[in-house]
Amino acid sequence: MNSWIVAVEAVDSPDARLLRRDYYAEVASRYLHRPLTAGEIDQGLAGDGAELLVAPSGRFVVGRYAGEPAACAGYLVLDDERAELTRVYVRPAARGHGGADLLLTMLEAHAREQGLREIVLNTRLDLVEARALYRRHGYAEIPAYCTGPYMEIWYGKRL
Helix, strand or coil: CCCEEEEECCCCCHHHHHHHHHHHHHHHHHHHCCCCCHHHHHHHHCCCCHHHCCCCCEEEEEEEECCEEEEEEEEEECCCCEEEEEEEEECHHHCCCCHHHHHHHHHHHHHHHCCCCEEEEEECCCCHHHHHHHHHCCCEECCCCCCCCCCCEEEEEEC
């Protein structure tokens, strides 16, 4: 039987780097309606702030399915009460097996332990699977708390 193991991991570990590359390649390719080159992925990840996803400024988790790295997610602390959920990704072959639920559950627990009271996020309207995941976990649409070119809808959840 295949099972998940989800744990905090360094955002720059080899598995985390590969998962972050896959995440960026998928979300950017969906936006651009074409595959990205390796150079475009490198450029997109350069200076993306992932190094902040470590305690106390954030957290990053990796999920392994059947022993293989298959998912990742993180949060960035915005202020004394809020964190922003980011880089939620499950590789296509591992989707539908509960990994995303485990990622969110673990990150929410870490945020509570850190004394945070709310998790917010922004996403695009075309990322319908992600939006369904967030709603299923109790995230509700909120007013925009930030702006940017790929931000079309904002969600939040009280912890």
